[in-house]
Amino acid sequence: DTGVSQDPRHKITKRGQNVTFRCDPISEHNRLYWYRQTLGQGPEFLTYFQNEAQLEKSRLLSDRFSAERPKGSFSTLEIQRTEQGDSAMYLCASSPPGTLNYEQYFGPGTRLTVT
Amino acid sequence: DAKTTQPTSMDCAEGRAANLPCNHSTISGNEYVYWYRQIHSQGPQYIIHGLKNNETNEMASLIITEDRKSSTLILPHATLRDTAVYYCIVRVPYNFNKFYFGSGTKLNVKP
Numbered sequence: 001d002t003g004v005s006q007d008p009r010h011k012i013t014k015r016g017q018n019v020t021f022r023c024d025p026i027s028e029h030n031r032l033y034w035y036r037q038t039l040g041q042g043p044e045f046l047t048y049f050q051n052e053a054q055l056e057k058s059r060l061l062s063d064r065f066s067a068e069r070p071k072g073s074f075s076t077l078e079i080q081r082t083e084q085g086d087s088a089m090y091l092c093a094s095s096p097p098g099t100l101n102y103e104q105y106f107g108p109g110t111r112l113t114v115t
Numbered sequence: 116d117a118k119t120t121q122p123t124s125m126d127c128a129e130g131r132a133a134n135l136p137c138n139h140s141t142i143s144g145n146e147y148v149y150w151y152r153q154i155h156s157q158g159p160q161y162i163i164h165g166l167k168n169n170e171t172n173e174m175a176s177l178i179i180t181e182d183r184k185s186s187t188l189i190l191p192h193a194t195l196r197d198t199a200v201y202y203c204i205v206r207v208p209y210n211f212n213k214f215y216f217g218s219g220t221k222l223n224v225k226p
Contacts, residue, residue: 004158033213042202042216043159056211091158095212102147102212106158 004107006092012113013082020078021110025094032075033104034067036060037089046090049075082114119203124221127197133190135220137203140184147206148179149214150188152199159202159216162188193224 003026013019025032030051035043046065048056051072061067064082069075079086089111093104120138127133139148147166151159163170163177165186170177176189190197200219206212 031212035214035216040218042219043214044216045213048211048213050211056213093158102206102208103149103161103164104214105161106151108158109156111156 004092004094004105006090006107006110008110009108010111010113012115015082015084015114017082018078018080019082019112020076021090021112023075023077023092023094023107025074025092026096026105027073028096029094029105030072030097031095032069033093033095034075034077035091035093037091037109038087043091046077079112082112084114087112087114118215119205119217121201121203121217121220123218124223126223126225127190127193129195129224129226130192133188133193133197133222133224135188135190135201135203135222136185137187138185139203139205142183142205144183145208147208148177148183148186149204149206150175150177151202151204151216152197153202153219154199162201164206190222193222195224195226198222198224 005024007022032049034046037043049069064080067077089109091109093106095104149164150162153159165177179186202219204214
């Protein structure tokens with residue numbers, strides 16, 4: 001257990017529905033990352049927050065995806081009008097401030113299945 | 116973006132050393148090499164990282180070639196619980212320290 005929690009762990013939804021995932025990073029970590037992982041592949045970067053500011057978004061993050069980190073603590077990732085291609089594991093990772101340690105601590109992930 | 120290349124899978128006998136290679140021939144001078152592993156259905160777990168010197172911790176050793184174009188992760192005494200997918204990753208410091216994962220190596224530790 002790295003201390004990063006994600007909720008829910010599993011989500012099954014029908015195509016066209018909206019879903020929201022939550023990530024609670026380690027409390028003193030100001031850096032937060034979202035990744036997506038499809039079956040048999042390594043995680044792919046989606047977006048990055050430093051405190052509450054979203055500083056980087058991947059081209060994978062279409063306009064149906066939105067992420068927030070309102071007070072620089074927990075973060076949410078919302079997918080609107082889900083499609084079957086959105087089925088994947090969504091991973092959150094956090095990293096401490098400063099320049100000495102950039103290790104990312106990953107949560108257990110949320111597995112999304114779109115039917 | 117620096118990319119990594121790893122064998123798809125490897126086998127190792129329990130109790131023996133597991134040597135996992137990684138090629139990162141396009142790595143830049145300030146880009147670090149990280150290794151993570153992922154046990155089925157869990158989030159990736161940090162193992163070790165390095166820039167140009169060899170590194171060792173309680174889990175593993177990391178050997179980086181002098182030209183930094185490749186590295187090897189060594190698990191000195193593999194156990195069945197080391198069966199996992201191992202990812203060699205390049206951290207890009209000028210790009211928000213994002214991790215670029217490849218497809219990883221599935222290590223099968225056999226009794």
